[in-house]
Amino acid sequence: MVVPSVPENELERLADLLSYDILDTPAEEELNEIVQLASDVCNTPISLISLIDDKRQWFKARKGLDAQETSKEFAFCAHAIHGNDLFMVPNALEDERFWDNPLVEGRPDIRFYAGVPLTSAQGHNLGTLCVIGTEPATLTEEQIRALQILAKQVVTHFELRKNNRHLTEALKTVDKQKEELSSHNKTLTRLLSIIGHDLKGPVENLKQLFSLFVSAKLSKEEIDSLAADLNGRLESTSDLLGNLLSWATSQLNDASLQSDKFDLHDIAEEQLHRIKGSAVAKGNSLLNKVKKGSVITADRDIIRFVIRNLITNANKFTSEGAISVALEESEDLSRIVVADTGQGMSQEAIKALFNWNDRRTTAGTLGEKGSGLGLLIVRQFASQYNGRLIIESEVGKGTKVVFEMAKDIDMEPSTD
The missing domain is CATH 3.30.450.40 (GAF domain)
Structure with a gap:
C-alpha cells in the first residue's frame, strides 16, 4: 500500500x-x-x-x-x-x-x-x-x-x-450596529432633554444672581445672603453636571466595566469627608461602618459615584441625624448600604423616583434643590452589575438604600 x-x-x-x-x-x-x-x-x-x-x-x-x-x-x-x-x-x-x-x-x-x-x-x-x-x-x-x-x-x-x-x-453586525446607534440616539435625546429640563433653570438663576451682584445696589447683608445662596446653587449645579457626564459616559462608552481591586473603606471615607462640611452645618454625624481591609473588585469610579450620590441624598433629607455607609457580603453578592435617620419617604414617593420622563424632586431639609438624576444613574449601574437598587424607607424614621451587585460578572482588567 x-x-x-x-x-x-x-x-x-x-x-x-x-x-x-x-x-x-x-x-x-x-x-x-x-x-x-x-x-x-x-x-x-x-x-x-x-x-x-x-x-x-x-x-x-x-x-x-x-x-x-x-x-x-x-x-x-x-x-x-x-x-x-x-x-x-x-x-x-x-x-x-x-x-x-x-x-x-x-x-x-x-x-x-x-x-x-x-x-x-x-x-x-x-x-x-x-x-x-x-x-x-x-x-x-x-x-x-x-x-x-x-x-x-x-x-x-x-x-x-x-x-x-x-x-x-x-447582517448580524449591521443589526448590532443599528441597535447601538438606536441606543446612542436615545441617550443623546435623553441627554438633550435633561439639559433642557434640569440645567436651563439653574443656569438662568445663576445669571440672575450674578446680575444682582454687578448691579452694585445691594447692602452687605444682602450680598452675604446672596453669596450663600449662590454657593448652594453652584454646588447643586456642579453635582448635576457631574451626574449627567457620568451617566452619558456610561451609556455611550461600549467598554466593559473596569476590574479594580480596592479597599471600600477608603472610598467610603473619602466620600464622607467630601460632604463633611455640609453635614456638620446640618448637625448630621457621619459614620463609616465599612471595615478597614474590605477589598472588593469593581469599577472604582462607578463605586465612588454611587457612594457620593447616596450619601449626598441622605444628607439632603436629614437634619440633626446620622448617616452611615456599610458593606454586606454573601457568596454571590456585595451590598453597599447607605442609611440615614432623616425624613424618609412614602411607598408612593419611592415608586415615583425612577420615572425618567417625569422626574419629581423634593426639596431637602434646608430647601436644597436636586434633579433626581443621580438615583436613576445609580440604579442603571446596579443593573450593569446584575444587581438591584433597593430602597427601604419610612416617613419620619429614615431611609436605607442598598446598592447590590453580583460578584461573578465579566469585567475588563484595570489599566491602572
Whole structure:
C-alpha cells in the first residue's frame, strides 16, 4: 500500500477548507441528492462527498456507506486531490498503491474508484466527489462528464453556503450596529432633554444672581445672603453636571466595566469627608461602618459615584441625624448600604423616583434643590452589575438604600 503524500500547499489548502466551516456539520438534502445521482449515473453502490483534513477523510454526504469518516492514510481521495482531473482506479486489486489497503481487503471491499477533485474558488482541492464499486469497472466519457458537472455543483453549493454564512454574520453586525446607534440616539435625546429640563433653570438663576451682584445696589447683608445662596446653587449645579457626564459616559462608552481591586473603606471615607462640611452645618454625624481591609473588585469610579450620590441624598433629607455607609457580603453578592435617620419617604414617593420622563424632586431639609438624576444613574449601574437598587424607607424614621451587585460578572482588567 502506498500512503498518500502531503500536498505541497497543504497549509494553505487546510486553511481554505476550514474557511468553509463545513467539517462535522449535519447532512444537507441537496448534497445527499447529488451523491444519489452520482451513484445512479455511474452504476455504483457507493458515492461520497469526501473532505480531506490533516488526519482523516470526512464525508459530508454519503450513499451506500455507514462510516462517517476514515483515516487519511487509507483514503483513495487523499491520492485524488493531488491532481485536477478525474482520478480512476479500475481494479484496486491490480494497483500496487491499493491492493493491500484495509478498505480493499475488508469492508467496503473497494475494487473500483473514480473521484473528481472539489476545487475551491482559491484553487485548492478540498476533497472529492467519488463513486465506488465492489467489482472492477471503468466509466464512459458521458459518465465522467456527468461526474465532473456534479462535482462543480458541489463546489457551487459550498461557495453559496460560505457566502450565506458571511452574509448572515454581516447582517448580524449591521443589526448590532443599528441597535447601538438606536441606543446612542436615545441617550443623546435623553441627554438633550435633561439639559433642557434640569440645567436651563439653574443656569438662568445663576445669571440672575450674578446680575444682582454687578448691579452694585445691594447692602452687605444682602450680598452675604446672596453669596450663600449662590454657593448652594453652584454646588447643586456642579453635582448635576457631574451626574449627567457620568451617566452619558456610561451609556455611550461600549467598554466593559473596569476590574479594580480596592479597599471600600477608603472610598467610603473619602466620600464622607467630601460632604463633611455640609453635614456638620446640618448637625448630621457621619459614620463609616465599612471595615478597614474590605477589598472588593469593581469599577472604582462607578463605586465612588454611587457612594457620593447616596450619601449626598441622605444628607439632603436629614437634619440633626446620622448617616452611615456599610458593606454586606454573601457568596454571590456585595451590598453597599447607605442609611440615614432623616425624613424618609412614602411607598408612593419611592415608586415615583425612577420615572425618567417625569422626574419629581423634593426639596431637602434646608430647601436644597436636586434633579433626581443621580438615583436613576445609580440604579442603571446596579443593573450593569446584575444587581438591584433597593430602597427601604419610612416617613419620619429614615431611609436605607442598598446598592447590590453580583460578584461573578465579566469585567475588563484595570489599566491602572
